[in-house]
Amino acid sequence: MEPYSRYLEDSFFIEWVYKPTQDSDRFWQNYIYENPEERDVIIALKELLLSLKVEPFVISKKEKDEILRELLIKVATGKKTGKIHYFIRRYYKYAALLLVFIAIGFLINEHFYKSTKLPFNNINIVALDSINSTRLTFGTGENVFIEEKESLIEFNGLGNIVVNQNDTISNGSRADNKEIETLNTLITPYGKRSKVALSDGTVAYLNAGTQFVFPEKFIGSKRTVFLSGEAFFEVSPNKEKPFIVQTVVDELSIEVVGTKFNVSAYPSDQDVLTVLTEGKVNVVEDNVFKKDKTFLSPGQLAVWNKEEERVKVRDVNTDNYTLWIQGLLHFESEPLFNVIKKIERFYNVEVTFNESADKLMGVKISGKLDLKEDLNKTLQNLMITADFNFEKINTRKYMIK
Numbered sequence: 001m002e003p004y005s006r007y008l009e010d011s012f013f014i015e016w017v018y019k020p021t022q023d024s025d026r027f028w029q030n031y032i033y034e035n036p037e038e039r040d041v042i043i044a045l046k047e048l049l050l051s052l053k054v055e056p057f058v059i060s061k062k063e064k065d066e067i068l069r070e071l072l073i074k075v076a077t078g079k080k081t082g083k084i085h086y087f088i089r090r091y092y093k094y095a096a097l098l099l100v101f102i103a104i105g106f107l108i109n110e111h112f113y114k115s116t117k118l119p120f121n122n123i124n125i126v127a128l129d130s131i132n133s134t135r136l137t138f139g140t141g142e143n144v145f146i147e148e149k150e151s152l153i154e155f156n157g158l159g160n161i162v163v164n165q166n167d168t169i170s171n172g173s174r175a176d177n178k179e180i181e182t183l184n185t186l187i188t189p190y191g192k193r194s195k196v197a198l199s200d201g202t203v204a205y206l207n208a209g210t211q212f213v214f215p216e217k218f219i220g221s222k223r224t225v226f227l228s229g230e231a232f233f234e235v236s237p238n239k240e241k242p243f244i245v246q247t248v249v250d251e252l253s254i255e256v257v258g259t260k261f262n263v264s265a266y267p268s269d270q271d272v273l274t275v276l277t278e279g280k281v282n283v284v285e286d287n288v289f290k291k292d293k294t295f296l297s298p299g300q301l302a303v304w305n306k307e308e309e310r311v312k313v314r315d316v317n318t319d320n321y322t323l324w325i326q327g328l329l330h331f332e333s334e335p336l337f338n339v340i341k342k343i344e345r346f347y348n349v350e351v352t353f354n355e356s357a358d359k360l361m362g363v364k365i366s367g368k369l370d371l372k373e374d375l376n377k378t379l380q381n382l383m384i385t386a387d388f389n390f391e392k393i394n395t396r397k398y399m400i401k
Contacts, residue, residue: 007045012267017049027268030337033361131189136163139182139216146194153186154197155216181219186212188229191348193325198225201236202243205325208345209266230264232325235279247272252304255282255293262322274302275321283311329369336386337361340400343382347375351390354401360388 007013016024032039134146136153146163154162186206188194194206199217206212210229218224223241228248235243237258245254247265249272254263259279265272274283276296283294283302294311296302301316319330324342331339340351353361367385369378379390379398391399 007042014049017046023268026341027270030361031270033337033358131187134189134192134194135185135187136161137185137187139184149192151188151192151194152197153194155199181215181217183213183215186214188212189348190345200238200241203234205232207231207264207324208348227263227265229266230262230324232260232262232322234260249304249306251286253284253286255284256280261296262318264321270306272304272306273321274304275316275318276300277318277322285309285311323368324371327370327372329371331368332366333364334366335361336363336365336388339365339382343369343371343375343378346371347378349375349396349398351398351400354399357388357400360386360400 012024012027016028028042032042134148134151136144136146138144144161144163148164152164154165186194186196188206188208188210190209192208194210194212196204196206196212196214198204198214200223202223204212204214204225207230210227210231212229212231213226215225218241221241222244223238224244224246226246226248231245233243233245233256235256235258239257243256243258245256245263247253247263248267249265252265252272254261254274256279259281260277261279261281262275262277263273274281274296276298278298280298281296283296283304285292285294285304292311294302294313296313299315299318300313301321303312303314304310305312317330317332320332320334323330324346329339329342329346343349344351363386365382365385367382369381371378373381375398376392383389388400391401393399
């Protein structure tokens with residue numbers, strides 16, 4: 001049943017219900033703001049899930065059936081009144097159809113879990129603002145912590161890793177079998193940025209709040225990396241070995257040979273954005289129902305919405321999506337809420353709107369911000385384009401009013 005089955009299938013929704021984070025709270029606050037007709041459904045289902053005490057983070061087919069059974073019992077007995085009872089009573093006639101959706105969804109989820117499970121760890125369900133150091137984890141489990149705000153990680157010709165053009169890390173502790181692709185994980189927390197020079201000559205710029213998984217050496221017929229967050233890629237050409245960026249949305253990837261493009265795929269964002277500045281790319285949708293490729297030309301943006309699950313393409317000013325690698329934020333007719341979200345990630349702070357300022361969240365603004373300046377100056381510059389005031393609550397929290 002559409003009004004609530006899609007939420008039961010949404011792992012990010014389930015994670016938010018049982019273990020909300022700063023990121024997920026902001027996402028669902030914005031989602032409800034943009035979709036007010038969904039408010040009662042979301043609140044009712046959240047209350048019901050908490051009351052049923054389902055095991056956090058994962059809802060199995062059996063547990064989904066149990067939720068449906070509880071829904072039907074509440075309808076039949078009339079034990080629950082108020083919004084939840086109205087919500088259930090309004091939609092219970094679709095119960096049999098919901099069982100079908102649950103069964104299909106379970107099979108699809110099982111298929112992807114077994115075939116394309118992404119190599120991201122639980123950092124995706126933890127607020128990245130709680131991590132202070134950039135962290136590089138090798139396939140062996142060895143960790144390297146980088147304290148600088150900006151980091152440069154390079155693989156030299158000997159297979160060793162050079163950090164910030166200073167510290168050289170030997171690869172002696174890693175696998176001797178060079179025909180096995182050993183995956184490294186780089187976590188760039190909020191407030192920091194990274195640049196990675198991969199073994200094939202490709203360069204990836206990682207924005208704040210990004211997790212990037214990549215091999216020490218590319219083996220096989222493809223060069224595949226994994227992205228949760230935002231990155232700008234300068235891909236080294238190799239027609240015989242396409243470069244694949246697998247996003248945190250497991251059915252969505254970007255396929256290139258050699259080009260420059262930006263991908264924004266944060267777990268908490270509603271859209272996955274791919275912007276092409278040079279060359280050509282294919283945005284690939286691949287699931288059990290379809291496999292489509294959408295070709296992009298330079299200056300185009302592909303938007304894949306997690307609700308609609310389809311790609312939309314339009315022409316854009318690429319500066320709005322790529323100048324962050326220079327420490328600049330450029331925006332045209334961008335909702336203030338979205339601009340604030342980028343500022344939060346860049347500076348690792350929390351910026352809230354008080355009740356009187358809620359109406360400002362959707363106000364569209366244009367301008368440019370130099371993020372090399374301190375946060376107070378950045379917010380003061382932003383005030384020039386939007387009519388608001390702000391108050392510093394503590395070192396990491398600000399309020400717009």
